[in-house]
Amino acid sequence: xxxxxxxxxxxxxxxxxxxxxxxxxxxxxxxxxxxxxxxxxxxxxxxxxxxxxxxxxxxxxxxxxxxxxxxxxxxxxxxxxxxxxxxxxxxxxxxxxxxxxxxxxxxxxxxxxxxxxxxxxxxxxxxxxxxxxxxxxxxxxxxxxxxxxxxxxxxxxxxxxxxxxxxxxxxxxxxxxxxxxxxxxxxxxxxxxxxxxxxxxxxxxxxxxxxxxxxxxxxxxxxxxxxxxxxxxxxxxxxxxxxxxxxxxxxxxxxxx
Numbered sequence: 001x002x003x004x005x006x007x008x009x010x011x012x013x014x015x016x017x018x019x020x021x022x023x024x025x026x027x028x029x030x031x032x033x034x035x036x037x038x039x040x041x042x043x044x045x046x047x048x049x050x051x052x053x054x055x056x057x058x059x060x061x062x063x064x065x066x067x068x069x070x071x072x073x074x075x076x077x078x079x080x081x082x083x084x085x086x087x088x089x090x091x092x093x094x095x096x097x098x099x100x101x102x103x104x105x106x107x108x109x110x111x112x113x114x115x116x117x118x119x120x121x122x123x124x125x126x127x128x129x130x131x132x133x134x135x136x137x138x139x140x141x142x143x144x145x146x147x148x149x150x151x152x153x154x155x156x157x158x159x160x161x162x163x164x165x166x167x168x169x170x171x172x173x174x175x176x177x178x179x180x181x182x183x184x185x186x187x188x189x190x191x192x193x194x195x196x197x198x199x200x201x202x203x204x205x206x207x208x209x210x211x212x213x214x215x216x217x218x219x220x221x222x223x224x225x226x227x228x229x230x231x232x233x234x235x236x237x238x239x240x241x242x243x244x245x246x247x248x249x250x251x252x253x254x255x256x257x
Contacts, residue, residue: 018084019046020179020211021070026079028065028234039065040076041234047179052205052212054225056248058255059217062234064183067215071181072100083178101130105172105180107201109187111164113156119163120152123171132175139174145207146170146200162193169200173210180204182214186221198224219248230255 028040039062047053047070055063068074070081072088081088083103088096106112113122123143127134143149146166156164165185172180182201186194202224204210214225222228228240228248232255240247 018049019082020049020051020084021213022046022082023066023070024080024082026066026069026081027077028062028069028074029077038234040069040079042079043231043234043236045229045236047211047213048227049211050205050209051227052202052225053214054222054228054243055213055215055231056217056219056222056228056252057231057237058252061231061255063215063231065234066231067181067183067213070213071104071106071179072096101126102175103178105175105177107165107168107172107180107182107185109184111156111161111168111188113164113167115156118153118155119148119159119167122156123148123167123174126171127175130175134174138176142170142173142208145203160193161189162196165189165193165197166200169197169204173204173208177210179211179213182212184216185214186216186218194218194221219245219252222248232256 023043023045026040026043027038030037030039043066055067057063065074069076072081076089079089083099086099088099091099114125117125124134143152146169148166148170151159151163159167185201186197189197198221201212201214205212205226214221216222223243223245226242228243228251230237230239230251237255238251240251
């Protein structure tokens with residue numbers, strides 16, 4: 001699928017000088033006393049606009065906790081998270097909910113589609129809940145690019161795993177969020193379907209100007225990203241630019257993964 005955006009929907013202009021999302025001195029601690037676990041231990045990291053970044057590290061390294069704090073799904077113990085110029089860590093719950101709804105997209109391993117709704121209803125659900133009407137031309141571009149035009153009236157059980165994840169990607173892109181967060185998006189897919197979804201995420205960056213931050217344990221999946229951020233024991237442990245699967249494997253070996 002190599003179709004590009006139509007002329008009336010140019011890619012977003014990338015402002016490389018201002019990160020899409022960033023963490024400053026981010027800490028997340030679970031438990032108390034001797035049972036305390038520092039899931040994040042003073043993380044400072046920026047994620048550029050219009051870039052596809054993978055977060056990787058050994059099991060228990062804090063990569064999922066970092067993504068959940070960046071996305072406003074989890075509360076940091078201390079430190080700050082900024083979505084553009086908005087400090088998420090200072091927002092009240094109601095304001096944080098609005099920011100997540102209006103400015104953040106999510107793609108999860110489990111698809112999170114409602115079985116009673118067809119594909120079109122599922123991908124429109126976040127906009128409907130926000131009281132927003134879809135931009136029909138943008139929706140048509142996204143649906144066509146993701147190869148869903150003939151599947152919109154199918155319910156999740158009538159779709160393959162790869163098709164369900166395409167619906168989830170379309171749902172995340174429709175509101176034109178500041179950032180799409182993808183949490184192990186290929187974890188429930190076979191290698192072929194996984195490659196299709198990763199190509200779609202990469203295409204959303206190259207063609208739509210989208211910013212994507214993905215947590216993954218798969219070196220092949222990470223090789224689709226522009227950059228890899230490595231984390232170990234709750235701290236940044238390096239990074240890679242334009243990684244290959246072998247580059248990622250070598251980096252993970254040094255972390256003991």
